[in-house]
Amino acid sequence: MKEVTLKQIAENLGISITTVSKALKDYPDVSKKTKALVKKEAKKLHYKPNVFAVNLRTKESKTVGLIIPEVVHHFFSSVINGIIEQAEKKGYLVIILQSNESYKLEKKQIDLLISKRVDGIMISLANKTVDISHLKRVKELEIPLLMFDKISKMIDCSKVVINDREAAYAATKHLIDTGCKRIAHFRGALLPQNSIDRFLGYKKALEDHGLKYDSSLVYICENVDYNDGINAAKQLLEDHDDVDGIFTITDLAAIGAISVFNEKGIRVPDDISIMGFSNWFVSSAITPSLSTVDQPGYEMGKVAFKQLYKEMKARRKHEDFEPRTIVLETKLIKRNST
Amino acid sequence: MKEVTLKQIAENLGISITTVSKALKDYPDVSKKTKALVKKEAKKLHYKPNVFAVNLRTKESKTVGLIIPEVVHHFFSSVINGIIEQAEKKGYLVIILQSNESYKLEKKQIDLLISKRVDGIMISLANKTVDISHLKRVKELEIPLLMFDKISKMIDCSKVVINDREAAYAATKHLIDTGCKRIAHFRGALLPQNSIDRFLGYKKALEDHGLKYDSSLVYICENVDYNDGINAAKQLLEDHDDVDGIFTITDLAAIGAISVFNEKGIRVPDDISIMGFSNWFVSSAITPSLSTVDQPGYEMGKVAFKQLYKEMKARRKHEDFEPRTIVLETKLIKRNST
DNA sequence: TTGGCAGGCGAAAACGTTTTCGATTATTAT
DNA sequence: ATAATAATCGAAAACGTTTTCGCCTGCCAA
Numbered sequence: 001m002k003e004v005t006l007k008q009i010a011e012n013l014g015i016s017i018t019t020v021s022k023a024l025k026d027y028p029d030v031s032k033k034t035k036a037l038v039k040k041e042a043k044k045l046h047y048k049p050n051v052f053a054v055n056l057r058t059k060e061s062k063t064v065g066l067i068i069p070e071v072v073h074h075f076f077s078s079v080i081n082g083i084i085e086q087a088e089k090k091g092y093l094v095i096i097l098q099s100n101e102s103y104k105l106e107k108k109q110i111d112l113l114i115s116k117r118v119d120g121i122m123i124s125l126a127n128k129t130v131d132i133s134h135l136k137r138v139k140e141l142e143i144p145l146l147m148f149d150k151i152s153k154m155i156d157c158s159k160v161v162i163n164d165r166e167a168a169y170a171a172t173k174h175l176i177d178t179g180c181k182r183i184a185h186f187r188g189a190l191l192p193q194n195s196i197d198r199f200l201g202y203k204k205a206l207e208d209h210g211l212k213y214d215s216s217l218v219y220i221c222e223n224v225d226y227n228d229g230i231n232a233a234k235q236l237l238e239d240h241d242d243v244d245g246i247f248t249i250t251d252l253a254a255i256g257a258i259s260v261f262n263e264k265g266i267r268v269p270d271d272i273s274i275m276g277f278s279n280w281f282v283s284s285a286i287t288p289s290l291s292t293v294d295q296p297g298y299e300m301g302k303v304a305f306k307q308l309y310k311e312m313k314a315r316r317k318h319e320d321f322e323p324r325t326i327v328l329e330t331k332l333i334k335r336n337s338t
Numbered sequence: 339m340k341e342v343t344l345k346q347i348a349e350n351l352g353i354s355i356t357t358v359s360k361a362l363k364d365y366p367d368v369s370k371k372t373k374a375l376v377k378k379e380a381k382k383l384h385y386k387p388n389v390f391a392v393n394l395r396t397k398e399s400k401t402v403g404l405i406i407p408e409v410v411h412h413f414f415s416s417v418i419n420g421i422i423e424q425a426e427k428k429g430y431l432v433i434i435l436q437s438n439e440s441y442k443l444e445k446k447q448i449d450l451l452i453s454k455r456v457d458g459i460m461i462s463l464a465n466k467t468v469d470i471s472h473l474k475r476v477k478e479l480e481i482p483l484l485m486f487d488k489i490s491k492m493i494d495c496s497k498v499v500i501n502d503r504e505a506a507y508a509a510t511k512h513l514i515d516t517g518c519k520r521i522a523h524f525r526g527a528l529l530p531q532n533s534i535d536r537f538l539g540y541k542k543a544l545e546d547h548g549l550k551y552d553s554s555l556v557y558i559c560e561n562v563d564y565n566d567g568i569n570a571a572k573q574l575l576e577d578h579d580d581v582d583g584i585f586t587i588t589d590l591a592a593i594g595a596i597s598v599f600n601e602k603g604i605r606v607p608d609d610i611s612i613m614g615f616s617n618w619f620v621s622s623a624i625t626p627s628l629s630t631v632d633q634p635g636y637e638m639g640k641v642a643f644k645q646l647y648k649e650m651k652a653r654r655k656h657e658d659f660e661p662r663t664i665v666l667e668t669k670l671i672k673r674n675s676t
Numbered sequence: 677t678t679g680g681c682a683g684g685c686g687a688a689a690a691c692g693t694t695t696t697c698g699a700t701t702a703t704t705a706t
Numbered sequence: 707a708t709a710a711t712a713a714t715c716g717a718a719a720a721c722g723t724t725t726t727c728g729c730c731t732g733c734c735a736a
Contacts, residue, residue: 005692016716021694029714048453052394053692056721061390063433071419077410084409084436088447093433093454095401098422109426115386116431226623255623262625282620285564285593287600343722354686359724369684391722394691 004045012041055117060316063093064308065113067123069101069150074280075297076124079148082301083122090309092119099126107134120144120308125152127192144311144321148304150192158311159325160304164194167293167330168201171275172247174291176209178338180245180273184217186232186257188224188249198249198277217243221253229256237264244272245338251276251283254290258337262287273338279331288336296328303328342383350379393455398654401431402646403451405461407439407488412618413635414462417486420639421460428647430457437464445472458482458646463490465530482649482659486642488530496649497663498642502532505631505668506539509613510585512629514547516676518583518611522555524570524595526562526587536587536615555581559591567594575602582610583676589614589621592628596675600625611676617669626674634666641666 002008006024010017015034023030023038024047030038041047055061066083068076084094095118099106106126111134113121121138125147135155138145148160175183185202188195199218206213219235221228229252236243237260248254254276261268268274268288276283276292283290303326314321340346344362348355353372361368361376362385368376379385393399404421406414422432433456437444444464449472451459459476463485473493476483486498513521523540526533537556544551557573559566567590574581575598586592592614599606606612606626614621614630621628641664652659 003692007692017693018695018716018718019714021692022715025694027695031714034714050394050692051453051455052390052397052399053721054694056388056390056394056691056723057693057695059390059721071422072412072415074410077415080434081409081436084434088435088450093435093450095431096418096422096434097426097431098419112426112431115389117389226619255620259623259625281564282593282623285597285620286624287597341722345722355723356686356688356725357684359722360685363724365725367684372684388722391691392724394693394721395723395725397691 003050004047005050006047009038009041009045009047012045013037059117060119061117062091063095063116063118064120064122064305064312065095065097065109065116065118067097067099067106067109067113067121069099069124069126071096071098074282075149075278075295078297079124079301079304082298082303083305084301086302086305086309090305092305092309101126101128103128103131110134110138114138114141114143118143120146120312122146122148122304122308124148125150125192127189130191142315144308144315146304146308146311148300150194153193156323158307158323160300160307160328161325162295162300162328162330164197165201165204167295168198168247168277169205170201170330170332171277171293172202172205173209174332174334175245175247175273175275175338176205176211178245178269178273181211182214182217182240182243183211183245183247184219184236184240184243186219186221186229186246186248186253189220189222195249202247216240221249224250224253226252226256229253230260231256233257233260237266245275246272247275247277249277251278251280251290251292254292254337255282255286258286258288258290269336269338275338279333283333284335291335291338292333294331294333296330300328341388342385343388344385347376347379347383347385350383351375397455398457399455400429401433401454401456402458402460402643402650403433403435403447403454403456405435405437405444405447405451405459407437407462407464409434409436412620413487413616413633416635417462417639417642420636420641421643422639424640424643424647428643430643430647439464439466441466441469448472448476452476452479452481456481458484458650460484460486460642460646462486463488463530465527468529480653482646482653484642484646484649486638488532491531494661496645496661498638498645498666499663500633500638500666500668502535503539503542505633506536506585506615507543508539508668508670509615509631510540510543511547512670512672513583513585513611513613513676514543514549516583516607516611519549520552520555520578520581521549521583521585522557522574522578522581524557524559524567524584524586524591527558527560533587540585554578559587562588562591564590564594567591568598569594571595571598575604583613584610585613585615587615589616589618589628589630592630592675593620593624596624596626596628607674607676613676617671621671622673629673629676630671632669632671634668638666 006017006020010020023035097109145157151159187199219232276290279292279294344355344358348358361373435447483495489497525537557570614628617630617632
């Protein structure tokens with residue numbers, strides 16, 4: 001049971017490999033008759049081109065690499081979904097790697113993708129990534145690169161993001177609009193741009209609406225998860241008794257906080273309003289359902305691949321390409337926690 | 339800025355390509371002196387073998403394909419996590435495809451993976467998959483194949499599963515042990531083996547403990563999601579007023595049900611106990627926290643890749659390989675909903 | 677001297693494709 | 707008739723690696 005190759009078909013038909021190859025790709029210098037013959041024989045033998053040979057010859061793998069901090073994460077898995085769907089449509093496959101928020105791993109994975117000769121790389125940076133020489137290298141090798149969600153401003157490449165600052169501003173403003181006077185913020189780690197921007201949006205909203213910014217109302221949720229939310233909420237209850245609103249960097253932290261308040265008999269939103277971020281679909285399932293900002297993960301993945309695709313196409317044709325930054329719309333979702 | 343190749347190194351050193359290649363791979367018929375020389379030069383030039391050429395020559399891609407019904411899903415994304423981590427350790431990359439529970443897509447994706455010449459394929463079947471000729475073809479081509487979670491008994495290959503029947507039995511028994519007398523079941527679609535097995539476990543547990551099985555207490559949650567849980571719960575409340583326990587096929591459905599009961603003022607677990615399945619981590623975050631069965635996704639992914647790796651290794655050495663079915667342990671998790 | 681052997685190296689084939697550049701024939705214009 | 711043009715085809719190089727097989731040199735034993 002040997003593999004079917006162009007050679008095989010050529011021999012069967014008594015013509016050259018060249019002609020077979022060209023016939024299958026509809027080159028204009030092959031007669032209709034020969035084309036028909038070749039295609040028939042190819043179909044009969046179930047001919048499938050050997051991608052390894054094609055790759056070698058064309059220097060393309062029709063594969064892109066994707067590096068994200070965490071796979072088990074509603075937002076990122078939505079992005080993955082958007083990416084692989086779009087990629088498949090365009091005939092590309094996606095290799096997924098997880099940096100676990102580690103800079104070292106991220107760097108290693110970039111090397112891995114380069115050595116695998118993917119046609120493009122999409123990445124959402126690890127929180128701990130500050131050195132970006134590994135990404136510079138990608139640019140030097142002229143491998144199309146796209147960053148999404150967690151990006152670095154130091155790299156000139158296409159980007160897909162939301163306007164974290166504006167979204168956080170809107171979220172905080174919503175709390176103010178519903179009557180909150182003293183609003184705390186559960187923020188993320190200090191480094192990531194997202195975390196900074198959401199914090200700045202929060203701060204600006206306060207200042208624009210005559211509420212004084214108080215740094216003692218800002219709590220850091222290092223891992224931005226459920227337990228962080230629990231701990232921050234407990235700490236908050238110890239530190240302050242006059243807080244009537246919280247804006248959290250992520251739904252998970254908000255849910256953690258809500259569970260604390262539920263337990264202690266503090267009513268949400270009567271005693272304290274809570275605003276999440278991301279619109280993780282569980283937010284609508286908890287009691288009370290969580291007001292939040294919708295962060296379009298699936299859409300982001302889709303747009304991101306489309307943009308990368310454009311760049312890969314340009315590169316193939318040796319055209320030059322102008323990187324773009326695409327900002328996606330977020331949406332304020334009002335539910336029962338505010 | 340040309341690519342560095344073996345030829346390049348050979349020319350620089352005035353030796354043959356053959357010797358360079360062999361030196362880099364520590365062949366015994368190259369002198370230590372030459373090896374050192376070659377390695378030094380290779381490092382200096384940052385030589386990286388061209389995988390396309392290596393693939394073509396060795397007929398291996400060091401890549402495996404993974405097909406799952408849904409990426410945005412706690413259990414499956416955990417499996418992905420386990421797989422890619424383990425794969426990376428062994429020098430393999432993972433291409434992820436999503437069947438969206440569609441048989442047609444699944445079939446197409448298998449073809450895609452075959453034509454990409456992956457070294458192995460891992461799959462969790464779409465619910466609608468009954469025809470398995472596409473999987474037979476994988477076997478015929480002697481591509482190592484592994485099925486996990488949603489498997490087919492008609493295919494002889496390695497499998498990694500949990501004992502759904504036993505786990506469901508234990509879950510139902512737990513409801514019985516805590517005093518439930520009339521226990522409903524929110525089951526999944528009719529076809530999938532999982533769904534059948536969990537149903538059978540539920541039924542058997544009833545019968546073994548002197549409770550009569552009543553088919554009117556079984557509700558079908560076609561998509562096994564949050565809304566299904568809501569609808570089933572509402573229907574249940576219309577149909578029956580004496581039910582004091584529910585075993586749901588998945589946490590999501592359980593959470594949907596809980597939200598209905600919360601709304602209607604029906605107390606969980608005082609009026610009705612609820613038992614989920616999967617131990618989706620949100621289950622511990624809701625009120626009341628959900629008793630459930632822990633389904634080890636990460637572990638399953640890890641074990642699955644390891645097993646596939648063994649088969650790929652055997653295949654490379656042309657040894658024959660005995661497929662194995664590995665059954666992973668589940669764990670009953672008692673929380674506040676029972 | 678001859679033979680055998682080991683160590684070190686390289687020529688060349690092979691993997692299967694794509695594409696350039698001629699070559700050959702058939703057709704048309706002059 | 708000749709020249710120019712169009713239509714078809716194929717030889718061969720190229721992509722970069724791996725691996726088989728044989729060659730050469732030097733050494734030792736008989």
